[in-house]
Amino acid sequence: MVNSCTGKMGHATAEAVVRAGLQLVPLSFTGASEAVAVGNVGVAGIPVELIAPEERQAAMERVKAQYPGLVLIDFTLPSVVNDNVEFYAHNGVPFVVGTTGGDREKLLADAQSAGCYAVIAPQMGKQVVAFQAAMEILAQNFPGAFSGYKLEVTESHQRQKADTSGTAKAIVSSFGKLGTPIQEADIEKVRDAPTQMDRMGVPEEHLGGHAFHTYRLTSPDGDVEFVFQHNVCGRTIYAEGTVDAALFLAKKVSQKSEKRIFDMIDVLREGSMR
Numbered sequence: 001m002v003n004s005c006t007g008k009m010g011h012a013t014a015e016a017v018v019r020a021g022l023q024l025v026p027l028s029f030t031g032a033s034e035a036v037a038v039g040n041v042g043v044a045g046i047p048v049e050l051i052a053p054e055e056r057q058a059a060m061e062r063v064k065a066q067y068p069g070l071v072l073i074d075f076t077l078p079s080v081v082n083d084n085v086e087f088y089a090h091n092g093v094p095f096v097v098g099t100t101g102g103d104r105e106k107l108l109a110d111a112q113s114a115g116c117y118a119v120i121a122p123q124m125g126k127q128v129v130a131f132q133a134a135m136e137i138l139a140q141n142f143p144g145a146f147s148g149y150k151l152e153v154t155e156s157h158q159r160q161k162a163d164t165s166g167t168a169k170a171i172v173s174s175f176g177k178l179g180t181p182i183q184e185a186d187i188e189k190v191r192d193a194p195t196q197m198d199r200m201g202v203p204e205e206h207l208g209g210h211a212f213h214t215y216r217l218t219s220p221d222g223d224v225e226f227v228f229q230h231n232v233c234g235r236t237i238y239a240e241g242t243v244d245a246a247l248f249l250a251k252k253v254s255q256k257s258e259k260r261i262f263d264m265i266d267v268l269r270e271g272s273m274r
């Protein structure tokens with residue numbers, strides 16, 4: 001079940017669920033206004049009924065009874081992700097959260113205290129997850145290796161993205177251990193089209209959906225520079241990774257795994273990404 005199929009990521013993920021030959025629950029939680037105004041949304045020819053927040057408990061009971069292998073997927077908004085996770089946790093359902101932002105500590109604590117199975121990660125794209133893991137491995141093995149270097153981070157996303165990239169924040173945390181700590185406020189957020197096209201090289205057709213990240217490290221004397229970059233156009237890479245996460249989580253539930261909360265590095269490590 002994908003919440004919300006009205007959103008860009010939710011829709012792309014629901015399509016990936018169908019492409020993978022899995023059963024898409026034809027219901028999707030969404031914001032109150034869309035549920036009333038739109039009613040339902042088509043995903044690969046399947047009409048998906050939109051459920052407003054005040055109707056979701058009744059719908060959840062129906063869905064739980066009808067779909068025993070249920071895994072929920074959340075791609076909503078930073079402003080609602082905590083409320084959604086509280087709701088999933090209260091209902092004891094396994095869930096994958098790709099939504100960024102919100103209070104991340106509370107999100108983890110709510111999932112943990114309810115004993116839910118969950119995959120929670122700001123980045124679902126296999127190769128970007130591998131890069132994220134590599135930076136953390138580097139940090140664990142060579143702490144302080146870049147002490148004294150200056151770190152500059154720029155991330156460019158579609159204009160509607162309100163929060164700072166969750167991926168950038170995760171990678172900045174590894175850079176902190178490598179000796180170049182910076183604050184979230186130091187991450188440059190690019191959201192305007194001219195800068196995205198002229199400076200960052202975002203193709204015009206991807207202004208509405210892209211994620212271009214650059215991490216630049218410069219030595220104190222300016223003689224040495226490292227630049228790490230990952231530039232993604234579109235949403236397929238995340239949608240496919242999310243399906244991998246849902247399949248991984250369903251396996252963990254059926255195995256009654258003792259560990260219940262995972263991130264995408266766990267999914268990648270177990271060889272569960274196609």
Ligand SMILES: NC(=O)C1=CN([C@@H]2O[C@H](COP(=O)(O)OP(=O)(O)OC[C@H]3O[C@@H](n4cnc5c(N)ncnc54)[C@H](O)[C@@H]3O)[C@@H](O)[C@H]2O)C=CC1
Pocket residue numbers: 003004005006007008009010029030031032034053075076077078080084097098099100101121122123124125160161238
């Ligand atoms: N983990 C990953 O790899 C990725 C994460 N994201 C994150 O996913 C989130 C969604 O991104 P987009 O799809 O681009 O945003 P979007 O703005 O296109 O979609 C958000 C959807 O949430 C719906 N919504 C609002 N209130 C709701 C509620 N109470 N319950 C259910 N749905 C509600 C809205 O109606 C809208 O359709 C963002 O946090 C973004 O950063 C995006 C791409 C990849």
Ligand SMILES: O=C(O)C1=N[C@H](C(=O)O)C[C@H](O)C1
Pocket residue numbers: 100122123157158161164165166167168210211
């Ligand atoms: O909103 C997006 O688009 C993305 N969000 C995630 C993030 O905040 O890091 C992942 C990717 O950057 C796309």
